Amino acid sequence: MNLNPSQFSGWKQDYERDGFFTLPNLLDASLHAALDAELDRYIREVAPTLPPSDIVWEPEPLPDGRRGIRNLWRLADYSPFFREFASAQPLMDLAAVLVNGDPVMVQVETFSKPAYVGTVVPFHQDNAYFNLTPPDCFSLWIALDASTLSNGCVRFVPGSHLREFPHGASGVKGNSMMAVETDEALEEVPAILDPGSASVHHCMTMHRSDPNRSPAPRRALVIVYQAAHCRVDEAARARYQRILSELLARS
Numbered sequence: 001m002n003l004n005p006s007q008f009s010g011w012k013q014d015y016e017r018d019g020f021f022t023l024p025n026l027l028d029a030s031l032h033a034a035l036d037a038e039l040d041r042y043i044r045e046v047a048p049t050l051p052p053s054d055i056v057w058e059p060e061p062l063p064d065g066r067r068g069i070r071n072l073w074r075l076a077d078y079s080p081f082f083r084e085f086a087s088a089q090p091l092m093d094l095a096a097v098l099v100n101g102d103p104v105m106v107q108v109e110t111f112s113k114p115a116y117v118g119t120v121v122p123f124h125q126d127n128a129y130f131n132l133t134p135p136d137c138f139s140l141w142i143a144l145d146a147s148t149l150s151n152g153c154v155r156f157v158p159g160s161h162l163r164e165f166p167h168g169a170s171g172v173k174g175n176s177m178m179a180v181e182t183d184e185a186l187e188e189v190p191a192i193l194d195p196g197s198a199s200v201h202h203c204m205t206m207h208r209s210d211p212n213r214s215p216a217p218r219r220a221l222v223i224v225y226q227a228a229h230c231r232v233d234e235a236a237r238a239r240y241q242r243i244l245s246e247l248l249a250r251s
């Protein structure tokens, strides 16, 4: 893994100013191949056994009629390989710098946009789901495929991590929450990534991604880290639960 501690303080400055930064060529070729192989095995052997809460299917079928996977949740609970990778010392060292305290690896997920049918991710702040206080939490978003303008790369709003945006129900499977629309024009920066490169975003950074109508799949492995000192804000959690129950009642 290419993570040089001499760059940590520069990355932290970018993170504190913008709420995100990129890590070019994080994975070397052998690690990338091992992650691809484990994800293929997972999809073959584990995915068919998962409860519906741990897998999100794309609503539209793939061109060959099969179902496409949008998200896999809680991979660290089912795969020792992903758990160990996400807890590797170089990643925990980076996490310690970013979360201002003792780092905890929270979970591993996938955010994939299969070719032609990958769906939108509306603007949101991850903390609308996590409800953490203080929000010392971030996601490491690792591109397993090239992530481009045409296959739905993630777009970040610089500086948006410094304030909270109101959220409501989105109606999108896999992303139940979205920022409520404002008249404000939000400047966004696309994170165009080569395969094996990554981005890091704070849990308050507004981000979104377009649908993938292109022939190129866009798979990502996402690892969430937080500080051991984070607590759940019970009022925010109650608001989130209320929105979820309203959604359940409607479906």
Ligand SMILES: O=C(O)CCC(=O)C(=O)O
Binding pocket: 111, 112, 121, 126, 139, 141, 152, 153, 154, 207, 208, 209, 220, 222
């Ligand atoms: O992969 C995407 O398009 C969105 C990812 C995302 O929302 C996240 O990692 O928090």
